[in-house]
Amino acid sequence: MAIKKFVVGSFYDEQVLFPAVKAVRKSGYKIHDVYTPFPIHGLDTAMGLRDTSLHTAGFIYGITGTSVAFSFITWAFTTDWPLNVGGKPFFSLPAWIPIMFELTVLFAAVGMVLTFCYLCQLAPFVKKDHFNLRATDDTFVMAIEVTDRTNVAEAQSFLTSLGAQDVVLTEKETGWWIGRYDKRQQLLSTDPQTAL
């Protein structure tokens, strides 16, 4: 990934944040991301993010689980080792429903959680650069990416006029790496020439 420059503003009220997000998008700035301490319904729509397809993935994992259970039990009990239990049929579907159901749930849940972690780059010992440590406490943090067409001073004053506080220009790593939170680490070292 890369180290990029950002104009970062902090908000303390979601009622100020919402109009600010809309205004920033309208005026053509590139919102890198908004970091919030809890999910804010509608913020994804306001930012123009498309809906997640995680549900669909979950459905596919689920039916995979059902088919795995059904086909494996069928093969084991009718082809591989038909076992005569009190003269009952080898293909006894009603008795398999519990296991088919459990595997449906298991596959869907495990698959979805793994997909979620993959998409959001979440794993033990993963380290990322954070814009504002209070984004997990009470602050809503908006980061605007500085491109070659961005007028930094204008962006800063625009954010301030929308109600943002502590508006700063920073440089952050956008990727993730395996690291420790008790050490200052970055994936790529900052070049002193391009530093602020």
Place this chain on the structure above:
Amino acid sequence: MALLKYESQVRPPIVEGNKDYHQVTEDICRPVEAKPSKLWWIGFIISVALLMFGVLSVYVEVVYGTGQWNLNKTIGWGWDITNFVWWVGIGHAGTLISAILLLFRQGWRTGVNRAAEAMTIFAVMCAGQFPIFHMGRVWNAFFVLPYPNTRGPLWVNFDSPLLWDVFAISTYFTVSLLFWYAGLLPDMATLRDRAKEKWRKRFYGAAAFGWTGSTKHWQRHEALSLVLAGLSTPLVLSVHTIVSFDFATSVIPGWHTTIFPPYFVAGAVFSGFAMVQTLLLITRRVLGLQEYITTEHIEVMNKVIVLTGSIVGIAYLTELFMAWYSHVGYEWFAFKENRVNLFSPYGWSYWLMMGCNVISPQIFWFKKMRRNLTVTFFMSILVNVGMWFERFVIIVTSLYRDYLPSSWSTYYTPTIWEIGFYLGTFGLFFTCYFLFSKFFPVIAIAEIKHILKKNGDNYKQKMDVVEEEKVEEFAHAHAH
């Protein structure tokens, strides 16, 4: 003299006191960041001691075999399976709170769901020990898994309820753990970003998986929580249904009934809520979280207890009626002579169950009793005693007099190692719970913040008054 506001005054605040977002973080992180209290250490040491006694009991059983327990030819299941069903049942309340109440959009669940889900996970861990060690040759426990083996391969019996149980319990444990931890990630990030000490930064840094709070991540997180809740809801019903199949698909009098699945699920939720009450009444007091786990929460859970307790009561009477109405001699004998007859060897346990589960919870019809914390605590213990005896009654009173009177066993009493194993699971449960309450936020911080502006006392009082008419007058004028 409340005035009509945007939201009805009928719904009292879920978060009391003057709280804003930062104060919520402070309050819930405080017990995690402070040094453990003396009370915590005492509780923790007692739990570890119990756990050690459990380890010794299990060691004796593994080395010398299941003969160390007083099980015999007719009573093949005794304390072990009683304890198994009891612990699994307790777990069910956690999933009900976290999943079913999420689907029903019940705001009050946010105060209690984290601790209740933790309870689920620890209870299922305890439950799993019993069938595994009851196998006797526990080193062969992996035989229950359908893996390609050198015995044919000889597959496990997919038609057997005991195997369904293996799949149900292990799926239940896995899904509960994933659901719980997915919810914990944002709160772990909160603790990580507040950490001062080096080890804390490192520990919570690893545990938070690099969570940032990005809007896209929250969107996916919400989708994940909703679907996991949707999956957990039928799952939790299936788990106790399958546990009841262990009994219901056999031809033992007193077990062979179609009422078992709903009856077991209701009983499970009943005992689970009682355990949640026991734990939360202590937790809120010790950690000073009375403003988040309010009397309101306690009252709502007491309503669930009286509801499920009454369902269980109806189930007891229904199975009694059906035993008589069916004209099956064995069935009626099991109920009349082995259970209802107070002077039969185990008659006392049936009436203890009836008293604790059906009669005593009825006091929760009274609002004063539902909001009385002492009564609630006492009742929560009583319900769990009663629910333990329910499983004991089902298992032992059906088994001790089978079809052949010559093999009717003498009175079954557990050995010290059976009791020790049970006490050991208490040790395991509370050791885990104490560690959880020390190192994890016991209340879902992000979820409380999510409902704070709607349900927090602080914000409710600031809501705009839309009409000047008094609520009482409005209600009076439009009552009929």
